[in-house]
Amino acid sequence: MNATDEGATSTNELHADAIVIGTGAAGLCAALTLGREGASVIVFEQLGEVGGMTNHAEGMFAVESKMQKKANVGLTVDEIFHAHMEETHWRADASLVKKFMEKSGSNIDWLEDVGVRFSGLYNISAFSPRVWHQFADFGQEGFIKPLYQRLRELDNVRVFLETPVQNLLVEDDQVTGVSVRTKTGDGLTASARVVVIASGGWQDNKDWLETYGRSRNIRPIAPSRMTGGPIRMAWDVGAGESGLGLVQTVVVVPDEDTNSQLMQAGYQPRLFVNRLGHRYCDESMVWKFPFAGNALINQPEATAWCIFDETAKESMKEPNSLLYALGAFFDILKPLPDIDSEIERGMRERKAFRTESLERMAVMIGVEAEDFLPTVETYNRCCDAGYDFVFGKNRRYLQEIRTPPFYAVRLVPAAFIAMGGIRTNDRMEVLTKDYMAIEGLYAAGCCAGGYLGGSCEISTTGGSCGFAVFTGRTAGENALEYLGK
Ligand SMILES: Cc1cc2nc3c(=O)[nH]c(=O)nc-3n(C[C@H](O)[C@H](O)[C@H](O)COP(=O)(O)OP(=O)(O)OC[C@H]3O[C@@H](n4cnc5c(N)ncnc54)[C@H](O)[C@@H]3O)c2cc1C
16 A cells, blocks of 8 residues: 555445544644554545645744744744634633644754745734745745655555545444545445544634624635535534634635735725725735734725725836835736736726726715715825824825726635634544543644634734644654554
């Protein structure tokens, strides 16, 4: 046996010490931890390629890492732990979070040892700590490929792609395996004493997004098949619910790639106006992107427009003129040379408008001129005064809107990730509603609750990937102990 890319067929005899569901950060770390110590492992992945949402990630959280020490970043585990617990209003599981923080630095060492490549240490904004360890060439190249390569070298690990797990099998409160749907559509049972659920988030589940994200208009930023099936499977065998409902939102221009020039122009922190024609936030909140997403979701129809004028638009053609860039998707020092044609495209797609008068702009974006015009006028007075007396936005983001033509780009909320669902302890053992461990069952990564407490924050930038690594390794280590390996 060795790691393969095959899909299971009904002729496969499927038995192993451990089964891992999912091949993102959590699943690969769990499988590698188990496999390197000699446990036989079967990994099931529903999709035709490995990596899940981790393929898209730019970097991961750690504190007191060697990279930070070298860069003289003096943050401590205790400082970040307290910041995180306060920002999550102590709704997160303190014991789990503390262990995650304590191991985060050594997790980077472990990942480097298995071949993961990092390009450097960053903070996502001027307002956040320098804890974001970026992968060389994003998650797919820098993280998933090397990890998967190491897994494939192990004779005792098999990976089955296009083989979704459909049920967990539990007898007398002990896990016995899973049932899967094979590539050919047959049902098949796989047996094991350990199952690690590492199935990621549920941002493709429209109903849950509407319930917990509080809007019908949220779309996943990277659509996939992440509907939370294995979370339900865990509940079906008695697991408790924990932390379900955490949607990490962001403001985007609809249906744009994260690196499109229209996207960059649209979410610059200029003037954001809602469907009532009102300004509704300090626009520089985009730097704390989940907060900006939350603010947008509170607006009518969860929709807004970014308004700017010809001077602002022309300035974007110059290097080093952007006020904001989301994560590592676009180099903030780069210009937008194609912004004119990009706006033309946006106009054809009805997500951008250009017009000579603000009165006409109100009609185009569907707001009342009697609301919209005073909003712009007040904003311009703030710009003249160099002080935002409405929301206190930093003066560097105050640029008047007076030179026609005027532009509007549509903004909607999207979900990077939706997290939580399965209750665990800090050993990542799955717990019932009565806080009893279901023997042999573990959960890791975004499907597990406990890390965040109802709202996303950015002190632990890269935290969801960091948490996936930590919980994947922790689940693997404790499963080895359970297996007596
Ligand atoms: C554009 C983008 C950028 C991001 N940037 C960052 C970042 O910089 N830092 C950060 O920390 N986070 C980031 N995130 C979030 C981050 O990618 C995830 O939170 C994290 O990687 C999740 O890891 P995971 O192992 O829990 O899940 P995933 O990586 O999503 O893996 C779960 C896997 O389980 C599989 N699966 C699901 N159900 C089944 C089933 N029934 N049977 C078999 N397989 C199944 C899925 O197909 C998937 O492959 C980003 C997300 C996006 C979309």
